[in-house]
Amino acid sequence: MQRKQLAPGVFLTELDAEKFNRCRIAIHLRYPARRESATDAAVLSMVLERGYAGCPDMTKLSRRLAALYGADLGVDLSSAGGDRVLSADICGIKQQFALAGEDLVADYADIVFGVLFDPYLVDGSFDPEAVRIEKESLRRRLQSEYNDKRLYCVRQARRRFYGDNPAGIELYGYLNEIDAVTPRTLRTEYDRILSQASIEVMVQGADAEPVARRLLDRLDAIRRTPAQITRLTPVPAAPVRHYTEEIPGLTQGKLCMLFTRDGAEDLPSIHVLRMAMGIFGGTATSRLFRNVREKQSLCYYCGSSALRAAGVMMVDSGVESANIDKAEAAILKELSDLCARPVDGEEMEQCRRTLLAGIDAVGDSLSGLASWYYGQIMRGEPLVDPEQGKAQMLAVTPQQVQEILQSYSYSVCYALTGRGEEADA
Amino acid sequence: MSTIREKAAAAVRCRRTVLDSGLTVLCRTMPGYSTVHAMYGTAFGSTTREFLLDGKRITLPAGTAHFLEHKMFESEEGDAFALYAKTGASANAFTSWDRTCYIFSATSRIDENLDILLNMVGKPWFTRETIAKEQGIIGQEIKMYDDSPDWRLMTGLFRCLYPTDPIRDDIAGTVESIAQLTPEMLYACTDAFYRPENMVLAVAGNIELEQAVEACRRAGLDKPAAPHTVELPEAAPEGPITRRELQFAMPVTRPCFALGYREQPIARGDIKREILCDMLPDLVCGGLTDLYRKLYDQALVNPEFSGDYVLTRSACSIAFTGESSCPREVAQMVRDEIARLRRDGVDPELFTLVKNQMYGELLAVLEGVEDAAGQLALAFLKGTTLEDQIAMLASLTPADANEALQTMMLPENEAYVEITPQQ
Numbered sequence: 001m002q003r004k005q006l007a008p009g010v011f012l013t014e015l016d017a018e019k020f021n022r023c024r025i026a027i028h029l030r031y032p033a034r035r036e037s038a039t040d041a042a043v044l045s046m047v048l049e050r051g052y053a054g055c056p057d058m059t060k061l062s063r064r065l066a067a068l069y070g071a072d073l074g075v076d077l078s079s080a081g082g083d084r085v086l087s088a089d090i091c092g093i094k095q096q097f098a099l100a101g102e103d104l105v106a107d108y109a110d111i112v113f114g115v116l117f118d119p120y121l122v123d124g125s126f127d128p129e130a131v132r133i134e135k136e137s138l139r140r141r142l143q144s145e146y147n148d149k150r151l152y153c154v155r156q157a158r159r160r161f162y163g164d165n166p167a168g169i170e171l172y173g174y175l176n177e178i179d180a181v182t183p184r185t186l187r188t189e190y191d192r193i194l195s196q197a198s199i200e201v202m203v204q205g206a207d208a209e210p211v212a213r214r215l216l217d218r219l220d221a222i223r224r225t226p227a228q229i230t231r232l233t234p235v236p237a238a239p240v241r242h243y244t245e246e247i248p249g250l251t252q253g254k255l256c257m258l259f260t261r262d263g264a265e266d267l268p269s270i271h272v273l274r275m276a277m278g279i280f281g282g283t284a285t286s287r288l289f290r291n292v293r294e295k296q297s298l299c300y301y302c303g304s305s306a307l308r309a310a311g312v313m314m315v316d317s318g319v320e321s322a323n324i325d326k327a328e329a330a331i332l333k334e335l336s337d338l339c340a341r342p343v344d345g346e347e348m349e350q351c352r353r354t355l356l357a358g359i360d361a362v363g364d365s366l367s368g369l370a371s372w373y374y375g376q377i378m379r380g381e382p383l384v385d386p387e388q389g390k391a392q393m394l395a396v397t398p399q400q401v402q403e404i405l406q407s408y409s410y411s412v413c414y415a416l417t418g419r420g421e422e423a424d425a
Numbered sequence: 426m427s428t429i430r431e432k433a434a435a436a437v438r439c440r441r442t443v444l445d446s447g448l449t450v451l452c453r454t455m456p457g458y459s460t461v462h463a464m465y466g467t468a469f470g471s472t473t474r475e476f477l478l479d480g481k482r483i484t485l486p487a488g489t490a491h492f493l494e495h496k497m498f499e500s501e502e503g504d505a506f507a508l509y510a511k512t513g514a515s516a517n518a519f520t521s522w523d524r525t526c527y528i529f530s531a532t533s534r535i536d537e538n539l540d541i542l543l544n545m546v547g548k549p550w551f552t553r554e555t556i557a558k559e560q561g562i563i564g565q566e567i568k569m570y571d572d573s574p575d576w577r578l579m580t581g582l583f584r585c586l587y588p589t590d591p592i593r594d595d596i597a598g599t600v601e602s603i604a605q606l607t608p609e610m611l612y613a614c615t616d617a618f619y620r621p622e623n624m625v626l627a628v629a630g631n632i633e634l635e636q637a638v639e640a641c642r643r644a645g646l647d648k649p650a651a652p653h654t655v656e657l658p659e660a661a662p663e664g665p666i667t668r669r670e671l672q673f674a675m676p677v678t679r680p681c682f683a684l685g686y687r688e689q690p691i692a693r694g695d696i697k698r699e700i701l702c703d704m705l706p707d708l709v710c711g712g713l714t715d716l717y718r719k720l721y722d723q724a725l726v727n728p729e730f731s732g733d734y735v736l737t738r739s740a741c742s743i744a745f746t747g748e749s750s751c752p753r754e755v756a757q758m759v760r761d762e763i764a765r766l767r768r769d770g771v772d773p774e775l776f777t778l779v780k781n782q783m784y785g786e787l788l789a790v791l792e793g794v795e796d797a798a799g800q801l802a803l804a805f806l807k808g809t810t811l812e813d814q815i816a817m818l819a820s821l822t823p824a825d826a827n828e829a830l831q832t833m834m835l836p837e838n839e840a841y842v843e844i845t846p847q848q
Contacts, residue, residue: 019457020792059718066713066778070785093785136724143678144727144748149572249676249847252568285510294504297561300569318569353513360532361460364630365793 001373003383006212007219009198009226011377014208015369021097023105023205024366025112026089027215028374029197032230033084033166039138039173040189041077043181045086046134047126049075052114056127061111068107069093075115080378081309082166082230086193088116091366094205105206109214117218119190125183126190135178142175149247149254149416154316157256157414160243167232167310196227200377202370229380234311237262237409244415252300253321254416257331259408261311268407270379271393272400273306278351279343279401280304280335281315285350287334288315298327308379313408321417328413339406342398355393359386433815436791439801440634444647447622451801452634455794459532461630462794463637464802465542466526469618471596472737473523476617477656483613486605487591488563488598491520493611495559497527497546505545514538522592523737524806530795535632539640543626547644549615551608564600574675574844578683578746579735585668585840586687589661592740617655621646627802630794660690660739669840674847681844682752684759685744686834691736694808696817699736700783701829706732706743707779708771708826709762709834716762725755736807743834752843760836767830776823787815 003013017023033041050058065071071092078085090112098104120127146152162168199219203211237260261268274282281288281304288302302317319327362368363386376383384392441451474485497518498505509516514531527546531538570576580595587593594602628637641647666687675681691698710716710732720726730747749755790796790811804811 019455021788022792058721059713059715062712063778066782070782070789093788133722133724137721137727140679140724140727140748147574147677147681147748149676247676249674251571252565283510284506284516289506293562297558297565300562300565318565320565320568350510350513354510354515357513357515357530357532361530364458364460 001383001385003373006216009224010215010219011199012201012203012208012212012215013373015202015204015373017205017366020205020366021093022091022366023094023108024089024091024202024370025108025204025206025211026087026202026370027112027116028200028202029086029116029193030080030083030200030378031086031193031197032227033079033082033169035166035169037185037189037192038169038171039177040181040185041084041086041193042171042173043131043134043138043178044186044189044193045075045077046137047130047186048088048115048119049073050130050134051120052111053118053120054110054114056120064111068104069097071108073111073115077171079171082232084171085378086116086197088112106210108206109211113214113218121187122183124187126186128183131181131183131186135181138172139175139178142172149250150316150318153254153256153414153416154314156243156245157258157314157412160241160414161235161258161260161312161412163235165233165235166230167235167312194222195224198226200374202374204366204370229378232310234262234264235260235411238411240410240413242413242415244417246418247416248418250321250416250418252318253324253418255317255319255324255327256414257315257328257410258412259313260411261313261407262409264311264407267308268404269392269396269400270308270375271389272396272404273308274355275348275351275393275396276401276404277304277306277313278355279347280338280405283351283354285354287338288331291334292317292327292330296330298323298330302327302331324415324417332410335405339402342402345398348398348401352393352396356390359390359393362386429819430812430816433812433819436788436815437810437812439811442634442638444621444638444641446646446649447620448641448646449625449805450634450637450641451625451627451805452632452637453629453791453797453801454633455630455797458630458794460530460794461532461535461538461628461632462528462530462798463539463542463626463628464526464528464798465546465624465626466524466802466806467618467624468523468806469525469614469623470521470523470737471594471598472591472739473618473657474591475658477654477658478613478617479654483610483617485610485614486598486602487594488596488603489606489610489614490525491597492559492563492603492606493614494518494520494525494527495563496551496555496611497549499555500545500548500550505541508541509538512537512541514541516542520596522596522735524803526799526802528799532631535636536640539637540643543640543644543646546619547646549612549619551611553608556606556608556611560600560603563597563603567595567597567600570595570597574677574681575746577675578681578842578844579744581671581673581842582683582685582744582840583742585671585842586666586685586742587740588664588667590663590740592735592737616653620650620653622650625802625805627798627805629797629801663687663740666838666840671840671842673844675844676847677844678846679748679750680752680846681746681748682756683744683746683842684756685742685840685842687838687840688741688743688833690739691741693738696809696814697821697825698829699807700814700818700821701826701833702734702736702741702743704779704783704821704826705829705833706734706745707782708775709766710745710759711779713775713778713782716758720755720758725749725751730755756841760839763830763834770827771823771830773823776826780818780821783818784815787811787818
């Protein structure tokens with residue numbers, strides 16, 4: 001792994017990919033999330049994926065990728081604490097496998113840089129037709145959330161939990177704000193992103209030098225003031241609020257419980273957090289899986305996860321509507337038991353072995369290794385390789401696991417059932 | 426063709442052996458990788474509902490194969506998940522219409538993990554009490570799928586297309602059907618279908634064939650198993666499609682639809698026909714087509730709109746599914762495009778691009794340990810190999826697609842399912 005700074009807020013990381021037949025170039029633009037332009041940012045990522053100045057037509061771009069032996073292009077928007085990350089990545093077969101000797105890497109770079117830095121503009125703004133189409137697509141996507149009841153339950157719980165906290169800004173924007181998105185507002189958001197973003201380029205299996213030159217060329221004309229990582233304040237602790245929403249025709253009830261880490265001074269170590277989640281509800285040997293699912297047969301799925309920067313822990317579960325109260329109590333009992341006393345050595349080691357195996361495996365895929373390093377960059381940590389990461393995981397103690405679980409307080413419970421009305425209980 | 430196959434074999438680099446027990450072991454060694462992924466699979470899925478075991482007729486309720494999959498993780502000594510936890514492996518299993526597979530991924534203690542895998546599947550243990558406990562968990566799984574519009578579309582479509590074939594029943598069955606299960610039924614299934622000659626062990630990653638074979642020896646899989654005769658009844662010819670349309674309501678925001686076609690069953694090992702089933706939906710309305718572009722730009726479909734195929738021993742179908750405010754309009758546009766392609770032939774340039782894309786996907790599969798082991802096992806259970814699939818794909822021409830279009834996706838073999846938003 002080699003990482004170097006090319007300019008203020010601009011870094012390039014080169015990773016080994018010798019054993020793979022494919023190569024990958026990924027560009028990540030990390031910038032502060034903003035409530036008022038959240039919907040613009042969502043539409044923007046979709047418009048960018050349609051094409052760029054050198055290939056504005058969506059179908060022609062798809063065909064160009066297919067001609068490059070089925071190269072994959074993705075443009076994604078994701079959350080990173082109080083920031084957003086607009087990413088474009090392309091993955092395709094390595095240069096030496098080109099059948100006609102064509103310069104594949106140059107083509108990959110053209111496309112991935114094109115979609116982020118050379119968009120197709122009409123009179124200085126985004127193409128009105130592309131914006132119209134993608135606004136409609138976003139509208140359908142947001143409306144579709146309701147079709148997936150597990151996802152819907154989690155999002156409804158999040159909305160109640162976060163309220164106006166910046167951590168709760170919707171990644172895909174707001175349905176009632178789509179109409180206000182215009183080619184001009186997209187251009188404003190795009191310019192803000194280019195100006196404020198810290199830029200990370202990850203190159204795997206391709207010559208990094210031409211990529212670096214290309215990046216600096218693109219940034220040359222842009223006035224930039226890269227922003228620092230946005231720090232979030234956890235949602236304040238408060239008495240638990242219960243919400244129940246009836247959905248006629250729902251067969252299986254859904255339950256989402258959210259906990260806040262209000263009052264904790266420092267962000268926890270990612271390794272401690274992963275161990276805590278693994279033991280509580282993140283693996284097939286976790287307390288929730290073994291006791292709530294297997295022993296009590298209360299649900300088919302019941303798992304826990306945590307967002308480190310936002311200070312939130314979540315448990316979601318699919319349960320019989322009539323058993324929701326029982327499942328909630330069973331989940332809280334498991335948490336309470338873990339908070340009351342440190343887990344024993346064997347339980348700790350079982351979880352640790354699973355997580356260590358996961359670290360061992362990161363080098364077995366292009367995206368796994370890139371995520372390993374980019375995750376650390378996003379957390380603002382000194383970069384360590386997987387072996388060093390394993391050493392850090394080995395150092396986690398039962399007391400640390402107990403302490404971190406004790407630091408969460410129960411905040412919101414959202415349930416979907418086939419009965420009752422949505423109301424504060 | 427032979428040169429292409431040789432090149433494909435060089436890319437796949439799969440070593441194989443058949444043990445005296447009849448078990449096939451496949452291995453793709455991947456230098457430089459840390460992980461080993463193993464898949465132990467049997468050609469027994471939800472659509473096997475009747476068979477003769479040593480001359481005795483066994484009839485199974487819907488959901489048996491899937492239920493059996495869950496129960497295989499339990500033995501008299503305890504839970505296989507607990508054993509895997511001691512080694513750090515992650516394990517899982519899945520059941521489809523025509524197979525059940527047990528998997529693990531691990532980066533260390535590979536011998537122990539192989540022992541756990543082969544023993545948990547090789548030494549079934551069922552009691553009335555443990556069956557009753559599993560009925561609760563699986564009941565919740567069934568209900569979860571009942572809330573999935575995508576799943577309900579597919580099961581609804583099979584109900585229309587197949588008046589009798591077992592594909593019309595949900596893979597997991599129903600709460601009522603799995604309530605009929607007994608230990609005796611489950612033991613009959615393992616005796617019949619979990620025999621070595623009906624199974625495959627595929628491994629990929631940081632492992633050699635010899636290590637996998639040695640594990641099989643430790644599990645006693647190198648010797649012929651207890652003799653049983655198993656006969657599967659010939660699939661009765663499917664009657665005419667009696668229900669062309671099905672409509673029902675669910676809590677969704679806009680209509681969801683499936684347009685499906687019942688095709689002739691594909692003979693085991695007929696790779697060409699299967700690849701064409703995979704390719705034709707992409708030629709009709711895949712992301713590279715003008716039709717997809719038109720549907721997307723006119724806000725008639727979401728990006729998830731697509732066509733796919735399902736293949737079992739006795740059934741084959743192609744289905745286009747999506748979500749749309751104007752589902753009937755979209756279905757008609759798909760029908761019109763199929764008719765146009767049948768009349769005018771496929772665009773040769775588009776055909777080549779779709780073929781390139783599929784070729785790239787097949788090669789990409791070989792880079793991941795999970796995909797590699799999974800696809801090796803899957804190909805074996807279908808009576809073929811990955812190298813044969815790659816070679817066949819390379820040899821396909823637009824004429825093959827045009828010929829297939831004359832007999833596939835015909836209007837008389839069609840059904841339409843629509844989910845309407847619940848009031």
